[in-house]
Amino acid sequence: MQNKLKARLLNGKRAIGTMAQLGCQTAVECLGIAGLDFYIIDMEHAAIGPESMRQLIIASEKYPITPLVRIPVITRDNVMKALDSGAGGLIVPAVETAEQVRDLIGFAKYPKDGIRGFSMIRTASYGYDEIAKNPIEYFRHFNEETLIIPQCETRACLDNLEEIISVPGVDGIFIGPFDLSAALGRPADFENSEFEAAIERVLKVCHSKSKFSFMLSGSAEQTRMLFDQGFSGVVFSLDINILINGYQSALAAVLNNHASQPAASIVYDESPFAEYLARLG
Numbered sequence: 001m002q003n004k005l006k007a008r009l010l011n012g013k014r015a016i017g018t019m020a021q022l023g024c025q026t027a028v029e030c031l032g033i034a035g036l037d038f039y040i041i042d043m044e045h046a047a048i049g050p051e052s053m054r055q056l057i058i059a060s061e062k063y064p065i066t067p068l069v070r071i072p073v074i075t076r077d078n079v080m081k082a083l084d085s086g087a088g089g090l091i092v093p094a095v096e097t098a099e100q101v102r103d104l105i106g107f108a109k110y111p112k113d114g115i116r117g118f119s120m121i122r123t124a125s126y127g128y129d130e131i132a133k134n135p136i137e138y139f140r141h142f143n144e145e146t147l148i149i150p151q152c153e154t155r156a157c158l159d160n161l162e163e164i165i166s167v168p169g170v171d172g173i174f175i176g177p178f179d180l181s182a183a184l185g186r187p188a189d190f191e192n193s194e195f196e197a198a199i200e201r202v203l204k205v206c207h208s209k210s211k212f213s214f215m216l217s218g219s220a221e222q223t224r225m226l227f228d229q230g231f232s233g234v235v236f237s238l239d240i241n242i243l244i245n246g247y248q249s250a251l252a253a254v255l256n257n258h259a260s261q262p263a264a265s266i267v268y269d270e271s272p273f274a275e276y277l278a279r280l281g
Helices: 006-012 025-034 049-061 074-082 100-108 122-127 137-144 153-158 159-166 177-183 191-208 220-231 239-255 274-279
Strands: 016-021 040-042 066-070 091-092 147-152 170-175 212-217 231-237
Touching: 006 016, 006 066, 016 025, 025 049, 025 239, 040 049, 040 212, 040 220, 040 231, 049 066, 049 074, 074 091, 074 100, 074 122, 091 100, 100 159, 147 153, 147 212, 153 159, 153 191, 159 170, 159 191, 170 191, 177 191, 177 212, 191 212, 212 220, 220 231, 231 239
Parallel strands: 016 040, 016 231, 040 066, 066 091, 091 147, 147 170, 170 212, 212 231
Antiparallel strands: none
C-alpha cells in the first residue's frame, strides 16, 4: 500500500490538502472527490475520537487522497491507534525537543527502527495480505511509507529545529502560524519581522536537510504564494470554513439577485480566518 502523498512529494510535486474537523465521513469522501492530495484528521482541536477517526480513514480509501492524523499528544496509544487504523502519517503538535521526537519515532516505527507493537490489523487485511506473511518486509514497508511531521509552533521548537529535523524518521515540518505567532509574542501578526524570519528559517532548514515543509493557508492567493515561497505542501483552510464560506457566498449571490452568476465566480475564502492568513508573508 503506497503512500500516495509521500510518493508525490518525493517526485518534487506540490501537495494541497485541508484540515478535517467536521468529523463527517461524507465530508471526507467529498474531499477525495474534489481532488485534494491529503487531509488531516484533527484530533487535537476537533471532537474526533479513535473510532470516528478510523471511520473517516475508511471513508476516503476509495479515492487517491492520503489521510493524515493530528494526534493530540505523543503517547504510544495515540500513535498506534492512528497508524493501525490506516493513517498515512502523523502531524504532531507542540513539539519542542528532539527527545520528544525520538519517543514519537519509537512509537511509530516497527523494529529495528522503533518499538511499534505489531498486530494483524486492517492495514494488513487482518493477516490476509501477502505482505503480512513476511513480518520483516511488512515492517520495512510501513516504516518507509509512514510520514512523521512534527509541528513548529513554539519558540523551543525553533531553538531546537536542526536537532529535531535531524532525528531519523522525521519527514518534514508543519508550521502552525497562529500558535507560532502567539509564541513569538505577536498573535496573528504575520507581518512581524521575527515571524517572517522564523518562516524563512524553517524553510531553509527543511531544504538543507531535504525534508518536506508544510504550512496552513486561509486563501487561494495565500496558497499560491506559499508554493512560490518553496513549501512542499499547503493545508488549505478547514473543511468547516470552506462549508460556511461556500454557503455564505452562495446566499449572497442569491439575495443580491445574482442567481445567474456562474459558480466559478463565487468566492470561498472570505472569512476572518482567511483575513488573518492573507497577511502572511
